[in-house]
Amino acid sequence: MLMGSIGFQMLMFYLVNWPDRDIQRYSWQVISQTISIFCAVLLFQGCNGLVEEHFIKGxxxxxxxxxxxxxxxxxxxxxxxxxxxxxxxxxxxxxxxxxxxxxxxxxxxxxxxxxxxxxxxxxxxxxxxxxxxxxxxxxxxxxxxxxxxxxxxxxxxxxxxxxxxxxxxxxxxxxxxxxxxxxxxxxxxxxxxxxxxxxxxxxxxxxxxxxxxxxxxxxESSSDAFSHSSRQCHILMGCGVGFFVLSISVVNLERLWEEPSKRMERVIEILNNYFTFGLSWCFFYGVRWGMSAARFTDENALLMVSIALFLSVVSFLTIFILDKVEDNHLFGEDSEIAEGATEKMISGLGILIGFSWEQSFDTAVDVVAEGLKHECPPLISKMVMSVILVLIVFPAWRIYILPMERELSEEMTEEGGKKALLKQYAQQHFDLFLHNATDEDDLDKAHLLMKRHRRNAHGLQHPGHGVPSGLKHLMVTSSGIVEVDAPEEHDRQEKQGEKKKRKNAAHQKDLAVSLLGP
Incomplete structure (x- = not known):
């Protein structure tokens, strides 16, 4: 458990700092889903154990x-x-x-x-x-x-x-x-x-x-868990592919339905979640059947960690491939079906990784509780450990992880994409001021362009609008006095930018960010 957790954590450090913003977003989503499922299962299992002992037993x-x-x-x-x-x-x-x-x-x-x-x-x-x-x-x-x-x-x-x-x-x-x-x-x-x-x-x-x-x-019992054939594993994982196909059908139905009623919207959303979670359950238990049948270990804790590590590596490799497919438009520039399929598969894989690590954490808590049974009843020790772990993990998730996930997810929207681009320009502005070799004229130009990008991101109007005609915005340079960032020029650039606007705000990461460019 220790080796698996450290390996997974180091892998996450690489992924959350990956140059591709999409990979960062998917990584933060996986971390968030894993921790939320982990906290939820610990809380429920701890409470459910006490309920079964005092109200259900016998x-x-x-x-x-x-x-x-x-x-x-x-x-x-x-x-x-x-x-x-x-x-x-x-x-x-x-x-x-x-x-x-x-x-x-x-x-x-x-x-x-x-x-x-x-x-x-x-x-x-x-x-x-x-x-x-x-x-x-x-x-x-x-x-x-x-x-x-x-x-x-x-x-x-x-x-x-x-x-x-x-x-x-x-x-x-x-x-x-x-x-x-x-x-x-x-x-x-x-x-x-x-x-x-x-x-x-x-x-x-x-x-x-x-x-x-x-x-x-x-x-399942130990004997049953190790008795599944490879054919049974393949059939169950094939059912997962079936869930995936059905989830894409629901996405397309939602797009074709122009104005569904509120009740129908809810049915579609439940079906959407149903097929996505079904995909994850089938893949998880299919891999679990296969690795159990391999009989490389009889230790349940080691088996769960191995499954989690295997699914994490395979899922992230798949996410990398799907992200490259989407970025390079291999299914066409306007293939909404392909985009929906990619997003749905990545979402299912993220949930799958969360499920697999949740099972590892749950098994680890069971093992520790069993080891302490002579000092404390397993139900009490499991409940205490669950509460302590949630008190440590949940605030960190709420304060640091969830805001980062939401920020990256908002970049998929048009408004969020503009703000993300503004942050990149602001960072470059910051770097230019810190660098002692930056020319003063370049700083002036960068500052003017930074104001333009800020107006674009927040939808603000150029301050020259409404000013009496004849007044101009001038800048003194080594080559003379030049007019910069005039309202008319600003409007013309905005219109040109609208025509060139990318279909997906997520592609903003491919835009060259330069305050000193032409």
Whole structure:
């Protein structure tokens, strides 16, 4: 675990500082997904262990299902309450007007964490029904998926009614913070549905392929885990490719549908998450079956770390290839389908890496807890370790990692691309001033051009507009007095820039940044 973690961390140092901004963005996304899933699983597993010990152990199947369903409702309700508070929707009760930028960051961090915790609680709840009442055949196991979807939609509808009621309690109008609460909560609920329903589907697929239904957590006995053939591994990974193809179909459906209703938008988003998570689950368990069957080790912890390292290397190599394909437009300049497929595959691979390292962390905590069983009950030690690790990791993720991921993701938008370009010019401006060999005339020119780039990035108007005609912006140079950055020239350059605007703001990284160029 130590060797694998250090190796992964050093690999991340290379990738987050890679010259290609897309690779940086994908790397930060992987780190963010890994840590959020890690924190969520630790919290849920620690709480779930105590619940099973005190409420489920020795009880009847109906009682077990009822407790698991109650735990799912508990985490879904916690998610609603936490997002309501962090969004600023309840600021009139707390007497503070929050800053929207800080609200968005806080909301995203808590949304991701609680959506994953609630997602694993939902897997556990519907999984208990799958284990107790629908384990007779793969088709029966698959029937839990539509049942689970219907149940979640009913729960979501109830929460939506509550949110609407709370939003209209004060002034009967939804302000921007209440809108943000509703938007982010629905997105988190969609993640919960996609994560849980895809896992239940892959459980049924594994049942159909191997003839064995894994337990609620997706684990098999040692003898069963080492018994899978290469053919079974290939079939399961082929199912992952099928999920990928279906996810592309959903993306294209979303683009072709001009004005879908709000309900249909939500169904499409859930399907989008469902197929993306399904791709990751299939690839993860397919590789796990293959490496378990290789029998190079009987130690579960070593096996999990090896799987995580293997998937990380293969996934990042694939991401590099797909990024080069997209950058070089090998499928054509205007191939939206190819771009959507590339983004979807990279997203699935990022989630896959997060899943694989989550399993390693979870196994490591189990091993340590088992080693301390003579000093402390494993359930207590696991809960304590989980809380301590989350208290250390979550603030670092919230303060440093998530903002970096959001900043790089925003560069994909037109506005974000302009700001990213402005930062590159500002850095060059800074370097020019620090370098003692920079000519004074070059500094003057760089400063004027820096102001132009700032206006472009923020959409500001040239200060010469509205000034009486005849006034000009002049600069004294060694070759004489010249007119620079006139409003008319500025407008002409803006129009030319619009014509040459790249289709994707992410390609801004290919633009030569020079304040001293012609």
């Amino acid at each position: 009880s009847s199947p109906p009682m077990e299902v009822a407790v698991d369903m109650g735990q799912m409702l508990f985490w879904l309700t916690c998610m609603q309450i936490v997002l309501a508070v962090t969004s600023g929707a309840l600021n009139e009760y707390f007497g503070a007007e929050p800053d929207m930028e800080k609200v968005e960051l806080n909301l995203k961090s808590w949304s991701v964490l609680f959506s994953h915790v609630a997602g694993f609680a939902t897997i556990n709840a519907w999984g208990s029904i799958q284990q107790e009442y629908f384990s007779g055949s793969p088709l029966q196991a698959l029937m839990v998926v539509p049942i689970g979807y219907t149940g979640l939609i009913i729960i979501y509808h109830f929460f939506d009614i509550v949110r609407e009621h709370v939003s209209h309690m004060d002034d009967d109008v939804k302000d921007e913070f209440e809108e943000k609460w509703d938007e982010e909560t629905e997105e988190a609920e969609n993640d919960v549905a996609g994560l849980s329903l895809s896992f239940l589907t892959v459980q049924a697929l594994r049942f159909a392929i191997s003839g064995l239904l894994p337990n609620q957590e997706g684990n």
